[in-house]
Amino acid sequence: MFERTELNARNDRTQALVKVLFGVMTVLLALPVLIILGMLVVRGGPMISWEFLTADPTNGMTEGGIYPALVGTIWLVSVALLISVPIGIAAALYLSEYARDTWMTRAINLAIINLAGVPSIVHALFGVGAFVLFFKFGTSILAASLTLAIMTLPVVIVATRESLQAVPHEFREACWNMGATRWQTIRRIVLPNSISGILTGVILEVSRTAGETAPIMFTGAAMFLPFLPQSVMDQTMALSLHLFAISTQVTDVPEELPYGVALVLIGLVLALNAVSIGFRTWLRGRKKW
Amino acid sequence: MDSPTTATQFAIETRKLNLWYGSFQALFDVDLQVKQGIITSMIGPSGCGKSTLLRSVNRITERLGYVRTTGSIEVMGRDVYAPEVEIVQVRKRIGMVFQRPNPLPISIRDNVIFAHRLHASAGRRLPKRERDEIVEKALRRVLLWDSVKDRLGRQATALSLEEQQKLCIARLLPVQPDVLLMDEPCSALDPKATEAVEELLWELRGDFTILIVTHNMAQARRASEECVFMLMGKIVEHGDTAEMFVTPRFEETAHYIEGRYG
Ligand SMILES: Nc1ncnc2c1ncn2[C@@H]1O[C@H](COP(=O)(O)OP(=O)(O)OP(=O)(O)O)[C@@H](O)[C@H]1O
Ligand SMILES: [Mg+2]
Numbered sequence: 001m002f003e004r005t006e007l008n009a010r011n012d013r014t015q016a017l018v019k020v021l022f023g024v025m026t027v028l029l030a031l032p033v034l035i036i037l038g039m040l041v042v043r044g045g046p047m048i049s050w051e052f053l054t055a056d057p058t059n060g061m062t063e064g065g066i067y068p069a070l071v072g073t074i075w076l077v078s079v080a081l082l083i084s085v086p087i088g089i090a091a092a093l094y095l096s097e098y099a100r101d102t103w104m105t106r107a108i109n110l111a112i113i114n115l116a117g118v119p120s121i122v123h124a125l126f127g128v129g130a131f132v133l134f135f136k137f138g139t140s141i142l143a144a145s146l147t148l149a150i151m152t153l154p155v156v157i158v159a160t161r162e163s164l165q166a167v168p169h170e171f172r173e174a175c176w177n178m179g180a181t182r183w184q185t186i187r188r189i190v191l192p193n194s195i196s197g198i199l200t201g202v203i204l205e206v207s208r209t210a211g212e213t214a215p216i217m218f219t220g221a222a223m224f225l226p227f228l229p230q231s232v233m234d235q236t237m238a239l240s241l242h243l244f245a246i247s248t249q250v251t252d253v254p255e256e257l258p259y260g261v262a263l264v265l266i267g268l269v270l271a272l273n274a275v276s277i278g279f280r281t282w283l284r285g286r287k288k289w
Numbered sequence: 290m291d292s293p294t295t296a297t298q299f300a301i302e303t304r305k306l307n308l309w310y311g312s313f314q315a316l317f318d319v320d321l322q323v324k325q326g327i328i329t330s331m332i333g334p335s336g337c338g339k340s341t342l343l344r345s346v347n348r349i350t351e352r353l354g355y356v357r358t359t360g361s362i363e364v365m366g367r368d369v370y371a372p373e374v375e376i377v378q379v380r381k382r383i384g385m386v387f388q389r390p391n392p393l394p395i396s397i398r399d400n401v402i403f404a405h406r407l408h409a410s411a412g413r414r415l416p417k418r419e420r421d422e423i424v425e426k427a428l429r430r431v432l433l434w435d436s437v438k439d440r441l442g443r444q445a446t447a448l449s450l451e452e453q454q455k456l457c458i459a460r461l462l463p464v465q466p467d468v469l470l471m472d473e474p475c476s477a478l479d480p481k482a483t484e485a486v487e488e489l490l491w492e493l494r495g496d497f498t499i500l501i502v503t504h505n506m507a508q509a510r511r512a513s514e515e516c517v518f519m520l521m522g523k524i525v526e527h528g529d530t531a532e533m534f535v536t537p538r539f540e541e542t543a544h545y546i547e548g549r550y551g
Contacts, residue, residue: 176380177347177380178380179378179381179408188403189394249398
């Protein structure tokens with residue numbers, strides 16, 4: 001009565017086939033990433049030196065280092081996050097912990113989702129119109145970072161809201177039944193248990209922001225500017241735009257130079273991701289339910 | 290609810306209490322008088338409105354937004370629905386225990402002191418000694434001290450269900466509530482843990498008025514002095530538990546006690 005039937009055999013064959021197929025897809029997916037990384041390391045690796053990281057570009061950007069661009073990217077990303085993270089977290093807290101389900105909140109949610117889908121060049125144009133011209137910030141770190149902030153805001157909101165909603169509702173009920181206000185509940189229970197997810201979302205955003213070119217190109221980043229910015233009202237160089245410039249705008253660039261710049265950019269992003277993953281693992285280890 | 294108890298023998302008294310969830314009426318003209326300092330059990334088939342009645346006493350039903358209530362509920366002689374009532378004070382004076390133990394995902398010690406921090410010591414730093422005394426007193430009161438005293442800093446969610454449920458009772462005590470509402474507090478527990486919690490209820494009796502919902506007839510019989518039988522949003526019978534189980538006044542009560550409805 002427990003013998004294997006023809007049907008069992010057929011199901012097993014299908015199952016094996018599907019497994020192989022999916023495996024192949026996975027490899028195909030990972031392949032380009034590996035090739036890109038490999039090429040960058042092989043061709044750009046020899047470029048990397050302390051000097052490359054800390055010297056100004058010279059000779060029409062065909063020689064020297066990338067220091068102003070590296071510093072510029074850090075400026076742009078930091079200012080953008082200083083703006084988008086507090087606003088994003090506050091908005092997510094409001095939407096998930098306070099707002100009732102009305103047509104207003106639904107409309108806002110829809111707007112956020114749509115904002116996440118707007119192409120970055122459109123954000124760039126908005127940034128020029130709003131921050132550079134209307135608010136008269138000129139082309140500056142402030143204008144560029146505000147543009148980046150608007151672009152990252154929906155993702156911060158969505159990531160935060162998801163982490164908040166992963167905290168079981170019964171904890172909130174327990175608090176409310178003891179007479180805690182919504183804010184006391186958020187402060188003492190909800191935030192401590194969702195902070196790891198929120199931070200992960202934020203740090204992933206950092207890496208995305210660092211690579212953006214279009215939104216900063218017309219709002220605050222300069223092709224060539226071998227000085228460090230002194231305030232947020234200054235223009236600055238940035239790694240992504242520098243890469244774009246030496247790959248397409250400047251002639252006689254040594255073939256390996258763009259690879260070196262790209263490797264630094266990717267290295268920065270990967271380092272941030274690694275920090276985010278490490279941090280999340282550490283925080284996860286501390287929470288239990 | 291700011292001044293202490295007025296002279297009344299009832300801890301909870303509802304008059305003509307009606308409650309609607311949207312257009313669905315869940316409670317009909319409920320007149321209930323729960324005596325102070327004793328354990329009153331509430332029984333009745335699933336969906337008859339026991340939880341609803343319990344939850345309208347501490348006004349947690351309001352959170353839903355689509356709930357409408359008429360009639361009055363007095364707790365220790367004060368109308369909890371009166372306009373000047375501070376809802377946070379209501380929640381402080383009326384503790385609630387749930388079917389599934391719901392300790393907060395913080396340490397055992399922080400769980401016990403949580404409500405105290407919200408109400409009594411908000412805005413000031415509680416000296417460590419005072420805090421430890423409060424924690425110890427509450428945990429002793431629920432017969433949990435000996436088994437957890439060496440691991441107060443550990444996550445409360447790692448305790449056994451029985452310990453968790455006792456902890457959920459313990460954390461209500463530091464703010465000195467008058468009334469403890471318990472919604473099937475033992476139905477997630479095994480018989481031995483159930484017995485332990487019942488023992489605890491007898492221990493707390495006298496200092497607190499306890500209103501406990503249960504589906505377990507034996508439990509109602511063992512662990513309560515008065516019993517309320519509800520059916521379809523109405524109170525059918527309310528009386529001395531022993532009497533009610535031996536000579537119920539109404540046919541419906543008799544049927545339910547004999548196990549003829551779910
Ligand atoms: N949040 C709610 N929204 C709408 N209707 C509800 C809500 N909660 C309960 N009800 C309805 O009110 C009635 C009473 O429910 P209640 O939970 O008070 O019953 P109960 O006696 O506690 O049942 P049980 O023994 O299953 O816990 C039920 O018909 C239920 O469907
Ligand atoms: Mg119920």
